[in-house]
Amino acid sequence: MDFRNVQLPREIHSGSGIIEEIGDVCDNLLPKKDVTILTGPTTKKIAGNHVIEILKESNYEISEITVNLATEESVEEVVKDSKDSSAILGVGGGKVIDVAKMASTINHIPLISVPTTAAHDGMASPRASIKNDKGTVSLKANAPFALIADTTIISQAPYRFTAAGFSDIISNLTAVEDWKLAYKLINEPFSDSAAALSVMTAKLLIDEADNIHPNNENSASVVVKGLISSGMAISIAGNSRPASGSEHKFSHALDMIAPKPALHGEQCGVGTIMMMYLQGGDWQNIKSVLDKVNAPTTAKELGIDEEYIIEALIQAHNIRKERYTILGDRGLTREAAENIALKTHVIE
Template identity: 75%
Template structure:
């Protein structure tokens, strides 16, 4: 069992209502230099990006603005070029914006401040960036955010689906850690007790709070946001995404490739967690009940994905990141076994 020495964690974390108004002060305390590149999206600029840029300009910063709509290597390359002389990169938006800003700042070796407008997955604080390629999304190593600023009022105002997705992504830590333990036992993969403990504790704390997760509620947004940040920190401690990504994420990424219109990342991971927990011999009914409590998807129908694509993704899942050993093994599931798992857990009818 290994605890890794090189750990990158955010220097500062700010969460709460109206926190976005503190961005000028936060940058003054953390950033040296007067030029900041702000990455945002068309919609998220209206939600928070413009306010962030206005505050920073009032504080005396020169702003380089970049609007993106996809997390591709092309977008990353463009941001790397325009931010060459910047002292920091701020990502104000959803997962695509955060990932592009994170990877670009890593390449340019400048600080990155994460300012999410949704709480749909744990990328808001993790040292990983998901970049789209023709073969699907690729998870790349990046620096952890220098700081994280989350205005829970903005998070609460976003569609509730994003909160439920973030919750589901955190719950998937439970199967991810079991897969990690299995890899440690079978192939002697390095294992971090502290990262695993933080990851599992975070998931269990959210399970305890499931009854309190409500739409458009600042307190609910805060619970999920803190869980996502803790999950991201577990990844930093481990030095890889093992504490939060196992067989359920393999299923999710396979579904991204196979389904014509995939659901949200966390939603797919939640459904994957139900099935992988069944495969691991764990309490899959508890996972299903908790996700139902917060009105997160637990079936193919609720994901709005064809049942055939669910089976196809289960059969194909072991081929995603083959170097990552999980309960799926090296050979994966037969089609008959995949159908049986999905039927037993009522993911398909």
């Protein structure tokens, strides 16, 4: 971990209708007028087609790729098709941007991140979640060269995504406590500045909880700024420690165990409630804040059977075993897992 080498986006453009400026952004940043545009089946209609239209009017040569899943195979396809491009534009949600991020890193070309939802901090961070034969892994990647976050488009996405992004940011609180614990117990490198930025971001969003509403552009803007700030904390740390701890281990375990997992941020929010309880913090406040923004706080609201919650708690310590957290090396017994979930009202 090298705190002396920090990768941050060179430019961040955020606001209502900002996507209309994408041609100027590309002209200012890129040496050639040939780009690869990555979208998803739905996000192509939401924003991808418009981005293509704008860039074609600016005389860009465009290669289009549609991504369905964030897999190694998808990354390989994009790497092959974009090797002669001056940049990759990831226009979509987390899966699209993660694939674009890895492909741009491998090809040593810039990534311009154009998120269509505010579901998690991947829009600005130097990490990518990619699925392989071992499950979903978090990989080191280059941070986006530029970020264009149109809050009008993001506010029109299903509100569930914005609430999930809010929950993902709140999970910074338990993640940083886990990081502090690892620093104290096993002398893991720790960045005061990254931790402070991460915690400050979570607390600012807690203060804004009463103002987070569906179909509200200001709400989307607040969450987007929080996600960008959280992504920067990850960049400063050089890994995801400021925003990923035991609550993320729980979420990743749930992804492997539950037949139909919920959104990443939703699961992390519920995990934060339980891990805050384990850490001896104010878990009731976390639950109250998530309730205010209509984010899930129970297994029922996640749409996941209670048994999978218990099993994920038991198995969570096995996820990324090199990352020490409040779960320790041995994890939780079934009795302890059931007690935690019952005490925090995640299960009934």
